[in-house]
Amino acid sequence: MKYTIAVIPGDGIGPEVTTQAKKALDAVAEVYDHIFLYKEALMGACAIDKTGNPLPKETIDVCKSADAILFGAIGELKYDNDPSLKVRPEQGLLRLRKELGLFCNIRPIKAYAKLLKNSPLKKEIISGTNIAIYRELSGGIYFGEKETSKDGLSSFDVCSYTVEEITRITHLAFKAAQNRNKKVTLIDKANVLETSRLWRKTVAEIAKQYKDVAVDFMFVDNAAMQIVLNPKQFDVVLTENLFGDIISDVACVIGGSIGILASSSVGTENALFEPIHGSYSQAKGKDIANPIASILSAAMLLEHLGLHDEADAIQRAVEKSLDLGITTQDLKGKNQYAASTAKVGDFIADYITNQEDSNMNFKNIHMGQSTII
Numbered sequence: 001m002k003y004t005i006a007v008i009p010g011d012g013i014g015p016e017v018t019t020q021a022k023k024a025l026d027a028v029a030e031v032y033d034h035i036f037l038y039k040e041a042l043m044g045a046c047a048i049d050k051t052g053n054p055l056p057k058e059t060i061d062v063c064k065s066a067d068a069i070l071f072g073a074i075g076e077l078k079y080d081n082d083p084s085l086k087v088r089p090e091q092g093l094l095r096l097r098k099e100l101g102l103f104c105n106i107r108p109i110k111a112y113a114k115l116l117k118n119s120p121l122k123k124e125i126i127s128g129t130n131i132a133i134y135r136e137l138s139g140g141i142y143f144g145e146k147e148t149s150k151d152g153l154s155s156f157d158v159c160s161y162t163v164e165e166i167t168r169i170t171h172l173a174f175k176a177a178q179n180r181n182k183k184v185t186l187i188d189k190a191n192v193l194e195t196s197r198l199w200r201k202t203v204a205e206i207a208k209q210y211k212d213v214a215v216d217f218m219f220v221d222n223a224a225m226q227i228v229l230n231p232k233q234f235d236v237v238l239t240e241n242l243f244g245d246i247i248s249d250v251a252c253v254i255g256g257s258i259g260i261l262a263s264s265s266v267g268t269e270n271a272l273f274e275p276i277h278g279s280y281s282q283a284k285g286k287d288i289a290n291p292i293a294s295i296l297s298a299a300m301l302l303e304h305l306g307l308h309d310e311a312d313a314i315q316r317a318v319e320k321s322l323d324l325g326i327t328t329q330d331l332k333g334k335n336q337y338a339a340s341t342a343k344v345g346d347f348i349a350d351y352i353t354n355q356e357d358s359n360m361n362f363k364n365i366h367m368g369q370s371t372i373i
């Protein structure tokens with residue numbers, strides 16, 4: 001089959017990790033006889049530099065006409081450190097989410113057996129953790145009215161939600177739970193916020209339609225603690241935009257590195273796939289960033305296209321690279337040999353193509369002796 005994939009490399013390490021994801025997709029195309037047609041588009045700081053606009057119209061058009069979107073990362077230090085700037089890279093991503101109606105962000109958090117030691121959390125606490133975070137992505141405080149007073153002495157951001165916005169993601173979360181461990185935990189702040197009370201009421205009502213799924217409600221402050229104290233109690237976590245942003249970064253600690261966590265953002269028409277990590281500008285161009293989050297985002301993209309075997313092939317290759325320790329420095333100890341971004345990508349693509357028949361000598365690669373490294 002032939003598919004068009006919009007590719008938005010973005011800023012910082014975005015381009016290098018996205019290149020590795022494309023290598024994995026190309027390997028899949030070869031093995032499974034598909035054609036992936038990539039259409040590159042600008043967004044973020046690089047788009048501001050070239051066009052003055054963090055989300056040029058052309059980018060929206062490319063995304064709308066594609067079968068799926070692969071996105072790298074957004075943001076640059078010079079913008080982070082200057083809050084007075086009116087045009088910011090992140091506006092590109094937020095507008096794209098809104099423009100494409102990407103209301104549901106799914107962030108799987110898994111404790112890989114090989115990476116238990118990489119987490120600062122005790123292995124008996126995290127081992128076996130498997131959470132799917134369903135974060136509402138196109139509403140809440142991110143998109144409410146916002147303003148700073150003329151004298152610069154006060155400002156506000158409005159958080160608002162409609163029953164309709166809550167309902168559509170809630171159904172997706174419950175349907176996902178039916179195919180998993182049959183539990184949904186809504187994270188909110190219903191003891192304080194009106195919007196959270198609307199979430200609770202709406203979710204409780206919808207839960208009645210899913211008798212096979214248990215529902216639990218948890219305040220976000222407690223949830224931030226529970227997710228590191230006892231992450232195994234969670235199956236599907238459902239939450240609003242800002243809480244989801246924060247809780248998913250906290251949950252990344254379980255995986256051992258934020259560099260391995262992928263996500264999908266879906267709407268009714270379009271779907272975008274991106275690492276959870278940011279642009280990590282300090283590492284830009286150094287060939288040290290972990291490409292696995294981007295590569296696993298490509299696997300989620302294939303899953304979305306209904307290409308399940310193909311997605312599995314990427315998953316298996318990633319797991320092999322973790323098993324063999326062919327990983328970047330974020331997953332290594334101080335004096336351990338780390339592979340570069342490109343080499344991890346090469347290995348994963350090669351494993352997809354050749355599987356166990358691979359010409360590579362895994363043992364030597366593991367020891368850092370092979371010429372491939």
Ligand code: IPM
Binds near residue numbers: 075093245276
């Ligand atoms: C994320 C990011 C974005 C967000 C930023 C870059 C706007 O942190 O995808 O989690 O806050 O949603």
Ligand code: MN
Binds near residue numbers: 245246249
């Ligand atoms: Mn975030």
